[in-house]
Amino acid sequence: MTTTPARYSYLGPEGTFTWEALRLVDGAENGEWISVANLGEALDDVVTGRSDYAMIAIENSVEGGVSATQDALAHIPDLRIVGEYQVPVRFALVAPAGVGLEQVELLAAHPVAYAQCRRWLEANLPRHTHIPSSSNVQAARDALEDDGVHAALAPRGITERVNVEVLADDIGDNPSAETRFVLVQKGGPVPKRTGSDKTSIIAELPDDRPGRLLEMLEQFATRGVNMSLLESRPIGDAMGRYRFVIDLDGHIHDERVADALMGLRRFSPKVIFLGSYPRANGHTPSVSPRYTDEAFIDARRWLDAVAEGEPSES
Numbered sequence: 001m002t003t004t005p006a007r008y009s010y011l012g013p014e015g016t017f018t019w020e021a022l023r024l025v026d027g028a029e030n031g032e033w034i035s036v037a038n039l040g041e042a043l044d045d046v047v048t049g050r051s052d053y054a055m056i057a058i059e060n061s062v063e064g065g066v067s068a069t070q071d072a073l074a075h076i077p078d079l080r081i082v083g084e085y086q087v088p089v090r091f092a093l094v095a096p097a098g099v100g101l102e103q104v105e106l107l108a109a110h111p112v113a114y115a116q117c118r119r120w121l122e123a124n125l126p127r128h129t130h131i132p133s134s135s136n137v138q139a140a141r142d143a144l145e146d147d148g149v150h151a152a153l154a155p156r157g158i159t160e161r162v163n164v165e166v167l168a169d170d171i172g173d174n175p176s177a178e179t180r181f182v183l184v185q186k187g188g189p190v191p192k193r194t195g196s197d198k199t200s201i202i203a204e205l206p207d208d209r210p211g212r213l214l215e216m217l218e219q220f221a222t223r224g225v226n227m228s229l230l231e232s233r234p235i236g237d238a239m240g241r242y243r244f245v246i247d248l249d250g251h252i253h254d255e256r257v258a259d260a261l262m263g264l265r266r267f268s269p270k271v272i273f274l275g276s277y278p279r280a281n282g283h284t285p286s287v288s289p290r291y292t293d294e295a296f297i298d299a300r301r302w303l304d305a306v307a308e309g310e311p312s313e314s
Contacts, residue, residue, distance in 0.1 A: 006031040009045040010055045011038065015137045015161045021085045021181035022055045037134050039068055043076055046186050053082075059180040060089070062116055062173070065231045070245045073184075073274055074202050074233065081200055081275030082191055083183035091117050091136075091172045094164040095151040096144050101125075101167045108133045108142035109153040117153055120171040140164050180280065190276045193251035196284045198228065200274035203264055204235065204243045213244075219263040220248065223256045224291030243270075249285040252276040255296035256287070 008028055011018040012035025022028055034051055036042045045051035058069045073079055091113055095104065107130050109117070114130055121128060133139035136155050140162040143152035151167060159166060182200075205212045220227060229247035250257040253276070265271050289295060306312050 006053065007034060007045075007051040008032070008053045008055060009034045009036050009042040009051040011036060011042065011057075011135055013135070013137050015155060015158065016135045017087050017089060017155060017179055018055050018057060018135075018181065020087050020155075021057075021179075024085045024087075025055075025083065025183060039072060043072055043079065043184065046079070046184060047076060049186075052185060054184045055085075055181055056184060057112075057179050058182045059229070060112065060116070061176070061178045061180075063112060065229070065245060066112075067233060070202075070231070070233050074243060074245075074272060078187045079184050079274070080186070080188055080190070081182045082185055082188070082277050084198060084277055084280040085181045085183070086178050086280040087181060089116065089172065089177040089179050090156045090170055091153050092156050092158065092166050093117075093151055093168040093171055094140055094143065094154050094158055094162075095167050097163075097165055099150055099165075099167070104128060104151040104167070106131065106149055107151040107153065108139040108146070108149045110134070110136050110139055113139070113153045116172050116174065116177055119173045120168075124168070137161065182277075190252055191278065193253050193276070194278050196279050196282050197249075197251035197254075197276055198279045199248040199250060199252055199257055199261075199276040200229075201246050201248070201261070201264075202243055202272040202274065203246060203268045204270045206267065206269050208240065216244070216264065216267060219267060220260050223260040223263070224288050225250060225256055225260045226285060249283075250276075255293040256291045259296060 008022055008031050010022050010033060034045065039056055042054040042056055046054045056069055057066050059065050104125055105128055107128055109130050111132050113136050133142050139152035140154040140158050143149045144162060144164055156169065158164065205216060226249040227246055228249055231245045232242040233245060235241040235243050248257060252258055
């Protein structure tokens, strides 16, 4: 029986940080990689079946959540995160041969890259301006192909793919910067729990009465579920209305997480489950004995026994 290779859409071209993230996926080297120009195209490939998976950036350790990704996951139904990957982010300032640092006035850069190198650029190129590029690799190509663009921000090692020279290396404002990527598919069952998992959801508050956000957060706190991410995004239908993007420590098949999600579903008018998947960093959360699977199962047995007329002493 012949198995069709999996198809992966990613923000290209070859050499981008998204491409680096895709290299971390087990078995992806045997699949078909489809380079796309933007996030929307990658997700549309998955929705329409042109690809089985899309690798997309969802959070940066410096800039926080990628708002375009968060909004897309809130609006496109039936997307499911099945994997998480972290890639160190390092940048170089590159230019065509013969261009010196003192000549750089206009540079090409992906908007996220520019934000992460802003302090270095302002200190070393105080009169520069920049134009946006669709990817970090494309920025280097823009500098090479557009006579009006003098230089570009690009990934380190770009000289192996584009005929440019390095003017300054490792210029990011934060040397420990990382970008978190997720692998997304259309629907399907969640990956099996590993003990080192993360669950991602999006939830809305029922109204803007005082204390509503606290009530939502209590769904997790009272069940011992830690949040590793909580960010708000405007819903867009009225001023002051927000949805919340939340990452939880644990898997939907963990009793404490499942119980918290059921409580949230009763509270929130809209809950979007984005997926439970293995964590990229392998972190295993510390769970109090009160919130282990065994504790929830024991409490349920006690309740069933009491309902059947057995003594209520624990």
